[in-house]
Amino acid sequence: MNLYQNLGYLVLGSRLRRLSEAFLSEINRAYQNEGIDFDASWFPVFYLLSKNESLSIKELSEQIEVSHPAASQIITGLKNKNLVTSATCTEDGRKQLVQLTDSGKQLLAQIMPVWExxxxxxxxxxxxxxxxSELLSSITALENTFKRTSLAGLITDKIKTEV
Known part of the structure; x- marks a missing residue:
């Protein structure tokens, strides 16, 4: 057993981050091996836009569960690469609707076989x-538990009862 395995929940976040970084690195390497200029961090936006002609930045941020500024930052990066464009919504001038450009659609066609x-x-x-075999359902269960329960509150309660 290595240090991370020995420390259990004390390093859960670090282990998950290391696993995520390793996974995304491998996925990015697969894109590179196929000669595709795509970053795995763009996946949620591309996936949602593959299923919807356009979405507002608010809708994107809600669906990928990141802050509005974080979603805006992703969209700005994709705009700079000419993969998405945004336009003011005709019904609500405050909304910016994001959609794939022709280049983005061409890239989507290249990356869909990689997703499969x-x-x-x-x-x-x-x-x-x-x-x-239970990895994804366990992650979902843990995510749902964190949404329902304040871990920080539980930790504080444990500290107070032990003092």
């Missing part, structure tokens, strides 16, 4: 390690 391959490869990896 990622799913198939992960299914294969998870099947080879039975203890991984």
């Amino acid at each position: 391959a990622v799913t198939a490869a992960m299914d294969q990896l998870v099947a080879s390690e039975p203890s991984c």
Whole structure:
């Protein structure tokens, strides 16, 4: 057992971050191997825009569960690469509607087979390690628990009862 495994929940965030970074690095390498200029961090926006002709930045931020400024930053980066554009909503002038440009749509066509391959490869990896079979449902359960319960509050209660 390594240090991270020995420390259990004390390093859960660090382990999840390391796992996420390793996973995204591998996904980005797969895009590079295919000669596709795409960053895995763009996936949520591209996925949502593949399912919707246009979405407001607010809708994007809510669906990908990031702050409005964080979503705006992603969109600005994609605009700079000419992959998305935004226009003022005709019904509500305060809304900026984001949609894929022609270049973005061409890139989408290139990356969709990679998404299918990622799913198939992960299914294969998870099947080879039975203890991984509940990974996604366990992550969802933990996310839902954090939404319902204040971990900081529980920690404070534990400290107060031990003193």
